[in-house]
Amino acid sequence: MSETKVIEVAGLTKKFGDFKAVDNISFEVEKGEIFGFLGANGAGKTTAMRMLTGLSKPSSGKGKVAGFDVLKESERIKERIGYMSQKFSLYEDLTVKENIRFYGGIYGLSRQQIQTKTSHILEELNLDQVGTKLVKSLPLGWKQRLAFAVSMVHEPEIVFLDEPTGGVDPMVRRQFWEAIYQAAELGRTIFVTTHYMDEAEYCDRISIMVAGKIKALDSPDKLKDQFEAGSMDEVFLKLAR
Amino acid sequence: MFKVLLAFIRKEFYHILRDKRTLLILFGMPLAQVLIFGYAVTNEFNDAEIDIMDYAKDETSEQYINHLQSSGNFIVRRVLGSPNEMEEGMKAGKAKLVVSIPDNFSEDFYAGNSIQIQVITDGSDPNNANTLVQYLTEMTQSFQRQKRNEPTDPYTINVASRMLYNPQLASAYNFVPGTIALILLIICAMLTSLTIAKEKEIGTMEILLVSPLSPLLIILGKVAPYALLSFVNAIVVILIGFFVFDVPVLGSTLLLLSMCFLYVFTALSLGILISTTVKTQQEAMMKSLMGLMMPSMLLSGFIFPLASMPVVLEYIGKIIPATYFIRILKGVMLRGVGLNFILFEIAVLLAMTLGFLFLSWRNFKIRLE
Structure with missing residues (x-):
């Protein structure tokens, strides 16, 4: 396997009874890439991501994440990935610092490492003033960026983001994407699902899922050329038809 | 491994100490229950x-x-x-x-x-x-x-009855064991199923499952604080029974405490089982109230004797863990019996615990596949 491929998937399929939620998908993701996973609700994005993160076992097909087999080595994979869902994944009744400490703790970071990480995150997000405040008192945009920072507390190679910007206003979304770019610049691979077509433009490459299958996969510009469309919205509409 | 578990347990204590509802159930309910059963619900009459x-x-x-x-x-x-x-x-x-x-x-x-x-x-x-x-x-x-002044009336039969183990027919002798069984069940089963359901509801369960923590460690971290607190509660109720309502502990204290521990384990496994079948806290609440509280209160022999129930209810009573735990408690506390008299009840509780854990494990597997 090549050094730069951090995700390799071939013929991955997930069946629930007779229904194929994910139908024979294959793709590769390069290190440091921002890889978008697009599709309408129910297209199979979340199911595909759950298989890659070890939350769900594939019915058939092969997959490697961070160099480890998704079928047999999901424990090794878990140590190397971060995950953030649309629900923000923080404990509202814990303070900002307690959240960082807890997530650092379950990834086996030492007390020293947790302290360094905590001050680093608080500084970077300008949260110094509210470190001892409960998370529920923070505005939505801050919570979201904190959740993103916390999902990387153990310096993972790949971060999976499951519709991280659901229900957030465009201004905050823009800020969030800046944070994503920063992480990618550090060599971290970002795997992000979304159903906002404008966000697709921010990705290096995107795959568009329709009814469990990948219908298109390329950079946003090339996709627009290929489908002779002015925007990703149009590309998506042409595919869905 | 141990450090990870500790981090988890610390977080769980933050949850417990910051949630008024949990605190109320943990510390308010046992006290209220003992006092209500002790002073209000009594079959004794004065004046x-x-x-x-x-x-x-x-x-x-x-x-x-x-x-x-x-x-x-x-x-x-x-x-x-x-x-x-x-x-x-x-x-x-x-x-x-x-x-x-x-x-x-x-x-x-x-x-x-x-x-x-x-x-x-x-x-x-x-x-x-x-x-x-x-x-x-x-x-x-x-x-x-x-x-x-005719002590030996030839034509009357005098029945001299003596209530062994509870000469004054004090109702505390019945409600203290019953309350312990109920409280342990509520705290262990209801609160653990609630707290696990909460993680599912707010989406943090997924994060935990994606982390390198093994599911076993997650469950252990979630239930350990409740096990500890409910054990403390059981001791408090036994002490209140002893000092306020004069309910004796005739048998071995060590045996009594280890039986409480066994039952805590049974209740926890039941709570875990409930949590594997629910998605929301509300569902967990309903299931533990209707499925556990009501039958344990009514059908365990705590309030109504099992033997006088219709056959169907009697059988239901026999699959309730509290039924066996109350028998153990009464045996050890009031009659002062040793281990060999309660072996059957212990075996039943152990079998139930293993059964609950097996079912939880199977539910969990199905969900992953």
């Missing part, structure tokens, strides 16, 4: 108010009335003037009982004629009515013995 319809109005009837009051169970509310007034006090809910003493009481009594004393009670409250009639019958018999 029950009674009315007297005295047709005789002679010396002996007066002595009889005084004798009734001397027990401390009864207080004469009023002596009625006419039989029409007999129902009045009962309708108003004031008089618990009316005793009607017939004419020529004194004469008949010393002549050795048979006398009928009529006792009217409030049947809308059958348990209390029964108890009161029992008290009254006892008092009447003792009055008879005392007055006639």
Whole structure:
């Protein structure tokens, strides 16, 4: 396997009874890439991501994440990935610092490492003033960026983001994407699902899922050329038809 | 590994200490329950108010009335003037009982004629009515013995009963074991199923499952604080029973505590099982209240005896863990029995625990696949 491929998937399929939620998908993701996973609700994005993160076992097909087999080595994979869902994944009744400490703790970071990480995150997000405040008192945009920072507390190679910007206003979304770019610049691979077509433009490459299958996969510009469309919205509409 | 678990348990304590509802269930409920069962729900009577319809109005009837009051169970509310007034006090809910003493009481009594004393009670409250009639019958018999001075009446059979293990028939002897069983069940099963359901609801469960933590460690971290707290609760209830309500612990304390520990384990595994079948806290609450609280309270033999139930309910009672735990508690605390008398109950609880854990594990597997 090549050094730069951090995700390799071939013929991955997930069946629930007779229904194929994910139908024979294959793709590769390069290190440091921002890889978008697009599709309408129910297209199979979340199911595909759950298989890659070890939350769900594939019915058939092969997959490697961070160099480890998704079928047999999901424990090794878990140590190397971060995950953030649309629900923000923080404990509202814990303070900002307690959240960082807890997530650092379950990834086996030492007390020293947790302290360094905590001050680093608080500084970077300008949260110094509210470190001892409960998370529920923070505005939505801050919570979201904190959740993103916390999902990387153990310096993972790949971060999976499951519709991280659901229900957030465009201004905050823009800020969030800046944070994503920063992480990618550090060599971290970002795997992000979304159903906002404008966000697709921010990705290096995107795959568009329709009814469990990948219908298109390329950079946003090339996709627009290929489908002779002015925007990703149009590309998506042409595919869905 | 141990450090990770510690981080988890610390976080769990933050949750518990910052949630008023959990705190209330943890510390308010046991206290309230013990006090309610201890002081309000009791089958003992002191100073029950009674009315007297005295047709005789002679010396002996007066002595009889005084004798009734001397027990401390009864207080004469009023002596009625006419039989029409007999129902009045009962309708108003004031008089618990009316005793009607017939004419020529004194004469008949010393002549050795048979006398009928009529006792009217409030049947809308059958348990209390029964108890009161029992008290009254006892008092009447003792009055008879005392007055006639005939200890060896050849024509009467005297039943000398003695309530072994609970000579005063104190209801605390029943409710302290019952309360322990209920409290441990509520705290362990309900709170753990709630707290696991909460992680699912707010989406943090997914994050935990994506982390390198093994599912076993997640569950252990979630239930350990509750196990500890409910164990403390059990000890508090036993102490309150001992010092406030004089409920003894005749058997070995070590055995008693290890039995509490076993039951905590059973209740926890039940809570985990519930949590694997629910998605929201509300669902968990409903399932543990309806599926655990109600049957454990009504069908475990705590309030109603199992033997007098219809067969179906009796069988349901037999699959409730609390049934066996209450038997163990009564055995160890009140009768002072050792391990060999409760082996069957222990085996049942162990089998149930393993069953619950197996089902939880299977549910969990199915969800992953």
